[in-house]
Amino acid sequence: MEYLVNNFNVLSLQEAVKRLTGKDVPDNAVVVTFDDGYRDNFLNAFPILMSLSIPATIFLATNAIGSSVMLWHDRVFSAFRNTRCDRLYGFGNISGKLLWHTMSEKLFAQEEVLKFLRSCNSIERSYWIDRLIQVLEVAGCDHAPGLMLSWDQVVAMQKGGISFGSHTASHPILSKLSREEACMEILVSKRVIEEKLGIPVRALAYPNGKTHDFSDLTKRLVRESGYECAVTTIFGTNGVEQDLFELRRATPWDEDIHAFALRLNYFKLSS
Ligand SMILES: [Zn+2]
Numbered sequence: 001m002e003y004l005v006n007n008f009n010v011l012s013l014q015e016a017v018k019r020l021t022g023k024d025v026p027d028n029a030v031v032v033t034f035d036d037g038y039r040d041n042f043l044n045a046f047p048i049l050m051s052l053s054i055p056a057t058i059f060l061a062t063n064a065i066g067s068s069v070m071l072w073h074d075r076v077f078s079a080f081r082n083t084r085c086d087r088l089y090g091f092g093n094i095s096g097k098l099l100w101h102t103m104s105e106k107l108f109a110q111e112e113v114l115k116f117l118r119s120c121n122s123i124e125r126s127y128w129i130d131r132l133i134q135v136l137e138v139a140g141c142d143h144a145p146g147l148m149l150s151w152d153q154v155v156a157m158q159k160g161g162i163s164f165g166s167h168t169a170s171h172p173i174l175s176k177l178s179r180e181e182a183c184m185e186i187l188v189s190k191r192v193i194e195e196k197l198g199i200p201v202r203a204l205a206y207p208n209g210k211t212h213d214f215s216d217l218t219k220r221l222v223r224e225s226g227y228e229c230a231v232t233t234i235f236g237t238n239g240v241e242q243d244l245f246e247l248r249r250a251t252p253w254d255e256d257i258h259a260f261a262l263r264l265n266y267f268k269l270s271s
Contacts, residue, residue, distance in 0.1 A: 003261055004030060005052050012055035012163060013203055016238075017229045023240040028268065032056040033231060033249065035167055035205050037065050039146060042153040050160045058149075058157070059167035059205035059231075062189040065154065068145040071171045073114065075129050075142040080110045083136035091135070092116040092128050118208060121176050151196050158197050165203035166190050166227075173208055175215040182218055186225050202228040209233030209249075219245040237267060 004010055008030045011019065019025045032049070034041050037060040049056050064071050070078065088098040088109060094116055100106040113132065117125050133142060154164060166189040168174065174182050190201045204222050206214040209232040222230050222245055229244040236248030250267050254260040 001032075001048050001052050001054060003257060004032070004264070005054065007261075008264070010054050013057040013165070013229070013231075014163065015055075017203075017244060020238060020240055020242065020244065025240060030264075033165075033205070034058045035209075036061050036071060036171070037149045037154075037167070039149050039153065042149055042157060046157050046160065046162065049162065053161065055161055055163065057163040057165050057203060058154075059165045059203070060149070060154070060189070060193060061167040061169065061171040061207070062192045063169045064148045064171075066151045067148065068143045070142050070144050070147060072117070072125060072129055073171070074144070074147065076110065076114055076117065076132065078141045078144070079129075079133050079136045079138045080106060080113075082138045082141045085136050088113070088132075088135065091132070093119070118173050118213070119176070122170070122172050122181065125172075154196065158199075163203075164193055164197060164201065165205060165231075166193060166201055167205045168207055171207040173213050174206060174218045175213055179217065179221070182221055183225070186218075186221055186227075190225060190227070200226070202226075204230045206230060206232055219243075237270070 008028045009026045011029050011031055013031050013033065016025070016029060016031045019029070032054055034045065034056065037058060041058055061071055063069065086100055091098070091113065094112055098109040098112060100109050117128060120128060133139060158164065166186070168185040169189045170185065172185055174185065177185065186204065193201045204227050206218070211234060214232070219230065229247055231247045231249055234248050235250055238247050242248065252260055252263045254263055
């Protein structure tokens with residue numbers, strides 16, 4: 001984060017959107033965002049962000065905030081992490097048997113399961129995750145007190161200069177929902193955050209955020225619900241022509257500072 005502050009122009013998301021709209025983006029502009037609302041954002045990131053005055057935005061999946069209920073993908077991660085089983089047979093639309101003896105085989109199986117679950121609607125997904133927990137014999141592993149932020153922590157971070165956006169209520173794949181369901185997810189999460197924080201919510205991050213995870217209808221619903229922008233997980237930088245409801249992002253997760261610096265400069269060159 002120190003490298004970012006010393007070498008880039010760190011803007012809040014709201015400021016960046018304003019500058020994009022006004023076609024007046026400063027050189028080396030970056031925005032820092034976090035998705036989901038994990039408690040480590042408060043414990044680890046917040047003190048650093050505050051000490052460097054970085055105006056980050058955190059996108060909250062509101063059903064999980066202040067709750068021990070895990071987001072659906074975390075239930076899957078937890079099932080695979082905790083299981084003593086080494087195979088999965090006849091799961092969803094996955095043909096054949098998934099078998100794992102090594103960590104990379106296990107991760108491959110987990111990704112196949114996630115891929116199938118992303119193609120489901122909410123009811124099917126919830127059925128198949130319950131089934132996964134049953135067949136992998138990990139009942140009771142899908143609650144994690146302390147994994148997600150509490151509302152008190154969200155409020156404390158807001159007071160410290162962090163902004164909050166919506167990441168929907170239950171983290172569904174918005175393009176798989178009916179218009180009514182998508183509307184609910186987009187609106188309910190916005191209202192909940194606005195009620196808790198007393199300020200308008202203007203930004204949304206699409207869950208999973210790849211091209212197939214939102215549609216033109218999703219974008220229209222987001223715009224009509226009063227948002228000013230939406231971010232994806234599609235890789236890229238954003239120029240003044242970029243659709244504000246399809247903003248690109250990148251994930252420079254390197255732990256080594258040289259690799260981090262190299263990656264950021266590569267992003268800059270590829271913009
Ligand atoms: Zn997410």
